[in-house]
Amino acid sequence: MASIEEILADDAKLTEVTKAVFDQVDADQSGTIDKRELKNAMQQVAREANIEPPTDHAVDQALHALDADGSGTIDVNEFKVLIRQLLEALK
Template sequence: MASPAEIQAILRDDRKLHDIAKAAFDAVDSDHSGFIDEPELKTVMCSVAGDIGMDQPSDSDVRDVLKELDTNRDGRISLDEFKVLIRQVLELMASQ
């Protein structure tokens, strides 16, 4: 796991942040459409919930997350929209 200082360095470096977000995005974008749709988002949310021992997300939970991330309201998550989530996660990790 990266130290808070290493995470801060990533947050200050747009290229590093982009590369990390792109790698995570590509792992979730299973159909390689260039977007994360609701079924792909559900798959990753279920996987993460299982990994950390939480209840599986409901369809409503998935729609809520999609709605929050989908700032242009096209029904899917672009890399730029996904990058906002990655930044938030890294900021949270850096503050621990």
Template sequence: MAMNSILNPDDIKKALDAFKAVGSFDHKSFFEIVGLKAKSADEVKKAFHVLDADNSGFIEEEELKFVLKGFAADGRDLTDKETKAFLQAADKDGDGKIGAEEFTALVRE
């Protein structure tokens, strides 16, 4: 499943353009602009599964680095600092990875 089957392609482009500058990524604003915040819990879980590239049931730090590419192939890689901030914001149980429930909670913030 591709992200553009869950979200509006124009919103995806708008969100990626808003955070094109290295070091500018903010997950709260990104989820708002891309339209994920307004989606149902089922749709947010579908987005989670697209981002869980290795199908482990978690988004690990290495997958987070490439999270914008999960929305569109031309998305940039997150910096190490952005990746760590994103992981820290979402990883509520401290296991070093983001589960589906943690991801849903982060989107809803």
């Protein structure tokens, strides 16, 4: 398995990781993540981390921050920004 540094240094690997996580969050396989899917993912992370679940306001803020084109949903390229940030925080 590639290290975080290897993934961050190789755009193809980062894209592969992003797509794998994106496909898990995109429950209806529509090719975009909507507010409901984002909320479900954020709630799952909160449960696993044993922290308070996100409020609707927090979900709205996350969606707005990731939705670069203002479509109201997150596509795989917008999601890649989040994955890069998460990996950078973990290294």
